[in-house]
Amino acid sequence: MEEKQPVLELENVSVGYDSTAGMVQAVNDxxxxxxxNTIVGLIGESGSGKxxxxxxxxxxxxxNAVLTNGTIxxxxxxxxxxxKNELRKFRxxxxxxxxxxxxxxxxxxxxIEAQILDVYRSHYKNMSKKEARARARELMEIVSIDPTHxxxxxxxxxxxxxxxxxxxxxxxxxxxxxxxxxxxTALDVVVQRSILDKIKQxxxxxxxxxxFISHDFSLVSELAxxxxxxxxxxxxxxxxxxxxxxxxxHHPYTEGLINAxxxxxxxxxxxxxxxxxxxxxxxxxxxxxxxxxxxxxxxRCKTERPVVHQIDNRDVECHLYDAVRKEVLES
Amino acid sequence: xxxxxxxxxxxxxxLWAAITINFILPRxxxxxxxxxxxxxxxxxxxxTALEAMKKSYGIGDTSLWQQYVDYLxxxxxxxxxxxxxxxxTPVSDMIQASVPWTIGLVGISTLISVxxxxxxxxxxxxxxxxxxxxxxxxxxxxFQALPYFxxxxxxxxxxxxKLDWFPMAHGYDPAITPGFTxxxxxxILNHAFxxxxxxxxxxxxxxxxxxxxxxxxxxxxxxxxxxxxxGVKTSRLMFTYAAxxxxxxxxxxxxxxxxxxxxxxxxxxxxxxxxGIGNQLTSAVQSQDxxxxxxxxxxxxxxxxxxxxIVDLLYSRLDPRIRTGGSN
Numbered sequence: 214m215e216e217k218q219p220v221l222e223l224e225n226v227s228v229g230y231d232s233t234a235g236m237v238q239a240v241n242d243x244x245x246x247x248x249x250n251t252i253v254g255l256i257g258e259s260g261s262g263k264x265x266x267x268x269x270x271x272x273x274x275x276x277n278a279v280l281t282n283g284t285i286x287x288x289x290x291x292x293x294x295x296x297k298n299e300l301r302k303f304r305x306x307x308x309x310x311x312x313x314x315x316x317x318x319x320x321x322x323x324x325i326e327a328q329i330l331d332v333y334r335s336h337y338k339n340m341s342k343k344e345a346r347a348r349a350r351e352l353m354e355i356v357s358i359d360p361t362h363x364x365x366x367x368x369x370x371x372x373x374x375x376x377x378x379x380x381x382x383x384x385x386x387x388x389x390x391x392x393x394x395x396x397x398t399a400l401d402v403v404v405q406r407s408i409l410d411k412i413k414q415x416x417x418x419x420x421x422x423x424x425f426i427s428h429d430f431s432l433v434s435e436l437a438x439x440x441x442x443x444x445x446x447x448x449x450x451x452x453x454x455x456x457x458x459x460x461x462x463h464h465p466y467t468e469g470l471i472n473a474x475x476x477x478x479x480x481x482x483x484x485x486x487x488x489x490x491x492x493x494x495x496x497x498x499x500x501x502x503x504x505x506x507x508x509x510x511x512x513r514c515k516t517e518r519p520v521v522h523q524i525d526n527r528d529v530e531c532h533l534y535d536a537v538r539k540e541v542l543e544s
Numbered sequence: 545x546x547x548x549x550x551x552x553x554x555x556x557x558x559l560w561a562a563i564t565i566n567f568i569l570p571r572x573x574x575x576x577x578x579x580x581x582x583x584x585x586x587x588x589x590x591x592t593a594l595e596a597m598k599k600s601y602g603i604g605d606t607s608l609w610q611q612y613v614d615y616l617x618x619x620x621x622x623x624x625x626x627x628x629x630x631x632x633t634p635v636s637d638m639i640q641a642s643v644p645w646t647i648g649l650v651g652i653s654t655l656i657s658v659x660x661x662x663x664x665x666x667x668x669x670x671x672x673x674x675x676x677x678x679x680x681x682x683x684x685x686x687f688q689a690l691p692y693f694x695x696x697x698x699x700x701x702x703x704x705x706k707l708d709w710f711p712m713a714h715g716y717d718p719a720i721t722p723g724f725t726x727x728x729x730x731x732i733l734n735h736a737f738x739x740x741x742x743x744x745x746x747x748x749x750x751x752x753x754x755x756x757x758x759x760x761x762x763x764x765x766x767x768x769x770x771x772x773x774x775g776v777k778t779s780r781l782m783f784t785y786a787a788x789x790x791x792x793x794x795x796x797x798x799x800x801x802x803x804x805x806x807x808x809x810x811x812x813x814x815x816x817x818x819x820g821i822g823n824q825l826t827s828a829v830q831s832q833d834x835x836x837x838x839x840x841x842x843x844x845x846x847x848x849x850x851x852x853x854i855v856d857l858l859y860s861r862l863d864p865r866i867r868t869g870g871s872n
Binding site: 271273275322323324331 | 764765766767769770771772773774775776777780784785788789862863864865
């Protein structure tokens with residue numbers, strides 16, 4: 214696996230918002246590799262920097278956000294060193310994105326077809342209108358929407374259908390990487406399920422990699438094979454999703470998240486939340502940003518930033534495992 | 545299609561309402577135009593003359609219903625009565641003589657102001673935080689904030705009186721015989737230039753700032769970012785995705801502005817002594833010329849209604865969300 218070229222490679226990526234209060238680090242020194250035909254989940258609370266990271270990968274940062282450090286490579290190419298025209302061609306053909314709000318991702322005054330054809334028209338100059346139309350029909354069939362809806366306007370479709378259209382547009386050019394930024398958040402549970410099934414089904418056929426951004430812990434651990442957990446702009450843990458079924462040897466934050474999942478089949482239901490609130494990025498706690506909410510926090514956590522420990526194929530950024538490692542080393 | 549029929553139906557209904565109110569209102573006022581005329585002549589008229597006058601105004605002894613029917617008939621046949629101040633010129637003739645001037649001057653200035661302002665708004669939102677974006681809204685707003693009559697008077701004084709670049713009054717040089725000659729047309733343009741400039745400058749900022757703000761709001765919408773990500777070229781992104789949506793609120797303001805063309809330029813026409821309907825209306829009010837006032841008001845109401853109908857229909861062309869009255 215390792216010798217293969219990763220579809221997405223993040224290396225020490227930091228993204229900051231240039232604000233009046235100085236540079237606010239929304240994403241802080243994160244590294245990650247995603248290979249083809251895999252789904253990687255990215256979980257975090259609101260404001261933990263997950264969408265900012267998604268936009269940084271697409272080079273769509275707005276509101277004074279800038280990549281302050283690190284490199285982002287998609288298919289081996291550095292996204293942030295391309296010029297405007299290269300980027301315009303690279304985006305969507307190699308990487309695409311499904312936006313957070315399906316409701317607003319479509320232009321209200323253009324038909325669905327026009328918005329799909331725009332993709333082909335922008336990327337393939339020589340494609341005939343007839344062929345582009347045929348492809349648009351094909352796309353609609355892939356996402357299970359009747360092609361007659363090509364002539365509809367976005368407001369004539371339901372929320373779930375609109376999200377399917379957005380997904381159809383995202384896979385129009387067969388990209389290698391699709392970033393999905395909370396694609397089901399605005400939808401009800403039943404529609405959510407059908408969209409997820411659709412995503413899984415398409416992914417199986419097209420074999421692209423997905424970076425699935427969400428705050429829905431159980432949903433991501435089911436869908437993804439690998440999960441990165443983000444807290445205050447850092448990956449505090451990157452693990453395979455199977456390990457999320459138990460609380461052993463995780464970051465205390467991950468443990469808290471696992472404990473917060475209700476189990477419908479369990480006889481005794483004990484759900485515990487994580488006390489406190491996510492930190493203010495303008496004024497991050499010293500040391501480990503999680504320490505004010507951590508039940509295991511020691512004096513050391515308040516002053517010293519923990520390093521990454523590899524435990525069982527997972528990367529955990531926590532002082533707790535210093536002791537564990539010492540034990541392992543000593544024995 | 546159902547939407548269009550709806551709008552036209554509504555237009556006809558409100559037109560009827562405007563016409564009827566225009567009939568009822570003067571009749572609810574104490575006294576009558578004939579009494580006013582009678583008083584104006586200070587006893588030099590006999591009562592039989594008064595009766596005759598009442599009859600000719602259509603407010604004689606006949607029933608209200610009969611008056612209404614006569615009034616409607618008069619409207620349709622352009623028999624809008626005779627003016628008091630220029631007795632016995634028919635009001636329809638006076639309106640015919642003045643309205644084209646107003647529509648020509650105020651209408652065209654409004655259109656220029658809308659198009660230039662909206663285009664500038666798109667441009668400066670595109671070049672956000674550039675030089676023009678930083679200066680244009682402030683400068684144009686300063687023009688709008690100055691009292692209009694003062695700016696207009698200043699223009700007449702500086703460019704008309706002091707520098708003598710432009711004429712100070714009238715729609716064309718009275719020395720020239722009207723006709724389809726280049727001399728006459730040039731004279732009209734020369735006379736219209738100053739008032740048009742004051743109107744355009746006074747109205748521009750609303751269009752610039754309005755469009756700029758709509759654009760900035762729309763450029764922040766997800767569908768614009770999504771389109772940018774999918775590779776749509778900048779020009780198409782700007783016009784089909786951003787401006788196309790941002791222009792919709794402008795249309796509403798446009799309807800109001802067009803409706804105001806007939807009535808809105810009273811000040812301009814006063815200051816520049818322009819022979820338009822605004823000027824006629826002011827003198828009609830001063831001399832209690834009821835038929836003229838009534839016809840002018842009706843004309844203004846009709847202008848507003850027609851403008852609204854046009855914009856409603858235009859809206860349905862531009863915004864698919866409006867026209868789904870079951871068309872799909």
